[in-house]
Amino acid sequence: MLIIIGVCIWGALLSPFAMAWTALAGVTGIATLGTARFMFPNVLVEPPSKFKIGPASDYPLNAVSNKWKDQFGVWIVHTDQYEGKDLIYALSTVCTHLGCTPSWLDGEQKFKCPCHGSGFYITGVNFEGPAPRPLERVGLRIAEDGMLEVDKSMKFQEEMGQWVDATSFVDGSLA
Amino acid sequence: MLEHHPDLTASVIYGLGWLYLLLFLMNCAWVWRSYHQDGEVKLFGQGVPVASIWALYAAMLGMISTAHLTGSNNPQMFLLRMPDAFKSAVDSLSGPVSFFSLSVGLFVAVILLREWIVKPTVGWVLLNASLIFLALSMTDYDFRQIVGKPDNVPIVAMLFICAYFTWLSFACAVENDKRKAAGKPLYSQEKNDKILVWPDLVYSELICMVLVTALLVAWGIVLQAPLEEPASSAKTPNPSKAPWYFLGLQEMLVYYDPWMAGVVLPSMILVGLMAIPYIDFNKLGNGYYTFNERKFAISTFLFGFLPLWVAMIVLGTFLRGPNWNFFGPYEYWDVHKLELLNNVNISEWFWYKVMNTKMPVAPAGSDQATQIGYILLREWLGLVITVAYLAVLPPLMAVTVFRKFFVRMGFLRFMVLSNLILFMASLPIKMVLRWSFNLKYIVAIPEWFFNI
Numbered sequence: 001m002l003i004i005i006g007v008c009i010w011g012a013l014l015s016p017f018a019m020a021w022t023a024l025a026g027v028t029g030i031a032t033l034g035t036a037r038f039m040f041p042n043v044l045v046e047p048p049s050k051f052k053i054g055p056a057s058d059y060p061l062n063a064v065s066n067k068w069k070d071q072f073g074v075w076i077v078h079t080d081q082y083e084g085k086d087l088i089y090a091l092s093t094v095c096t097h098l099g100c101t102p103s104w105l106d107g108e109q110k111f112k113c114p115c116h117g118s119g120f121y122i123t124g125v126n127f128e129g130p131a132p133r134p135l136e137r138v139g140l141r142i143a144e145d146g147m148l149e150v151d152k153s154m155k156f157q158e159e160m161g162q163w164v165d166a167t168s169f170v171d172g173s174l175a
Numbered sequence: 176m177l178e179h180h181p182d183l184t185a186s187v188i189y190g191l192g193w194l195y196l197l198l199f200l201m202n203c204a205w206v207w208r209s210y211h212q213d214g215e216v217k218l219f220g221q222g223v224p225v226a227s228i229w230a231l232y233a234a235m236l237g238m239i240s241t242a243h244l245t246g247s248n249n250p251q252m253f254l255l256r257m258p259d260a261f262k263s264a265v266d267s268l269s270g271p272v273s274f275f276s277l278s279v280g281l282f283v284a285v286i287l288l289r290e291w292i293v294k295p296t297v298g299w300v301l302l303n304a305s306l307i308f309l310a311l312s313m314t315d316y317d318f319r320q321i322v323g324k325p326d327n328v329p330i331v332a333m334l335f336i337c338a339y340f341t342w343l344s345f346a347c348a349v350e351n352d353k354r355k356a357a358g359k360p361l362y363s364q365e366k367n368d369k370i371l372v373w374p375d376l377v378y379s380e381l382i383c384m385v386l387v388t389a390l391l392v393a394w395g396i397v398l399q400a401p402l403e404e405p406a407s408s409a410k411t412p413n414p415s416k417a418p419w420y421f422l423g424l425q426e427m428l429v430y431y432d433p434w435m436a437g438v439v440l441p442s443m444i445l446v447g448l449m450a451i452p453y454i455d456f457n458k459l460g461n462g463y464y465t466f467n468e469r470k471f472a473i474s475t476f477l478f479g480f481l482p483l484w485v486a487m488i489v490l491g492t493f494l495r496g497p498n499w500n501f502f503g504p505y506e507y508w509d510v511h512k513l514e515l516l517n518n519v520n521i522s523e524w525f526w527y528k529v530m531n532t533k534m535p536v537a538p539a540g541s542d543q544a545t546q547i548g549y550i551l552l553r554e555w556l557g558l559v560i561t562v563a564y565l566a567v568l569p570p571l572m573a574v575t576v577f578r579k580f581f582v583r584m585g586f587l588r589f590m591v592l593s594n595l596i597l598f599m600a601s602l603p604i605k606m607v608l609r610w611s612f613n614l615k616y617i618v619a620i621p622e623w624f625f626n627i
Binding site for chain 1: 407408409410412414415425429430431432433437497498499500511513515516517518539615616619621622624626
């Protein structure tokens with residue numbers, strides 16, 4: 001009896017129909033795994049999230065440095081206009097409206113986005129156009145060798161009260 | 176571009192000569208039509224055929240064209256250009272407010288004056304006026320830079336096509352409305368203009384296909400598609416413009432938060448257009464042109480299409496320059512044009528100006544519920560306004576202006592209709608509020624990405 005059932009199951013499994021489905025399932029499964037492999041590339045061509053930007057003295061008071069904009073997407077700002085404190089901080093170059101890259105206009109002393117006209121003060125705070133919130137700061141600290149070091153893996157949003165965080169700025173009197 | 180300000184070059188004058196020549200030929204044909212159709216007018220006590228006036232005009236165009244085609248050897252001396260006084264007047268008067276008012280005014284005028292506009296002679300005069308305005312404006316350097324850009328040429332063509340089809344539909348509608356009023360059968364019934372699909376329609380379609388293909392090939396050869404430098408994530412072109420058909424959306428994004436102008440409102444447009452057949456209760460005007468029988472439907476649709484979509488494309492294409500600032504049609508696109516737009520949220524206005532205090536902020540370290548409570552307290556005025564706009568206005572409309580609609584449509588269909596209209600109206604309302612009060616957001620909760 002058992003032998004007969006066993007033969008029947010084998011027969012069913014070996015039928016061309018079942019074999020075709022098994023093969024299809026196997027190929028699809030392997031192809032899916034192969035596609036999933038693309039999620040883990042061997043090489044990531046992204047700039048490092050942590051990088052040194054030279055000593056604080058490179059950044060004079062009330063100036064915006066475009067030096068690292070193209071390579072790393074940050075502005076280094078040294079100003080005493082945010083709550084009257086002398087600070088150096090790194091602003092992300094992503095507009096908080098729809099993600100275009102604003103330009104720093106030195107004559108008008110503002111960041112201005114070419115896509116929808118959002119404007120930000122040197123402090124990063126939005127004041128014109130549709131941007132709903134200030135530009136984001138990224139991490140900035142003084143490394144062990146005395147150089148400034150930006151850490152783009154951290155971000156600080158003003159509207160969340162994160163700009164008081166000590167890793168979001170460096171004391172500007174060091175410059 | 177080596178020349179600093181090449182105001183009028185020989186090639187521009189030469190090109191304009193061809194445009195005037197085209198106008199001349201068009202008007203020659205019009206003279207022929209006028210000779211057969213128009214009657215006489217009384218001038219100085221005797222009858223003069225209208226066609227002779229057109230013939231004079233056409234002859235003038237012919238001479239202008241000749242002057243352009245032969246007199247381009249000294250461009251600086253060429254006299255036929257847009258007067259500077261007109262240009263500076265237009266530039267100083269133009270702004271987002273005047274542009275929007277003008278487009279709405281034109282829309283209202285087209286509807287009110289439709290019986291006059293659809294007269295062939297009036298339509299012809301308007302077409303001539305717009306073409307001559309275009310030709311004269313092309314003598315201006317800044318206008319030519321923007322309007323003559325290979326990118327923007329199809330938009331100019333689209334404007335003429337759009338105007339023509341609007342005119343045509345109104346012409347058909349006015350004709351049918353007159354027939355209805357006189358108790359006569361419709362145009363299509365009386366002048367039974369039925370034709371056979373094969374061969375009449377298929378042949379005309381084939382001919383159109385060949386002609387359009389030839390036109391596209393010629394266009395593709397003559398006007399080169401602009402290639403720009405390789406894209407860079409660090410550098411955004413200034414101004415940075417969406418494809419032309421999305422410039423209405425981009426203009427909307429200036430007044431709204433991305434998720435509103437980029438997701439909610441476009442979805443409402445799509446769903447709303449799909450909903451039209453279901454909320455439309457008017458059984459008249461089915462299969463023929465009419466305006467009087469479908470006043471509400473046609474006006475509402477055209478308002479959404481002409482001033483809120485086509486005019487916004489014009490605004491975005493021709494009048495928005497670097498930093499998305501507004502520039503007059505003859506104005507130089509100065510990257511450093513300073514235009515201060517200090518925008519305020521309703522909550523900021525309420526707490527700073529009206530209450531003269533600070534914004535309510537949750538004490539540091541408070542729990543989630545307290546923070547939510549403080550945010551809601553901070554934005555209470557905007558939230559009340561929004562809720563009132565979407566919840567109180569529809570019933571109010573149902574008992575007042577849309578009383579008849581409500582009775583005929585029933586509750587659900589009326590609610591869908593009124594909400595769609597309110598969403599459509601929210602764009603001009605927000606634009607006007609931005610321009611007149613520098614209002615940024617009615618509800619501003621950046622903490623939750625919720626800004627209206």
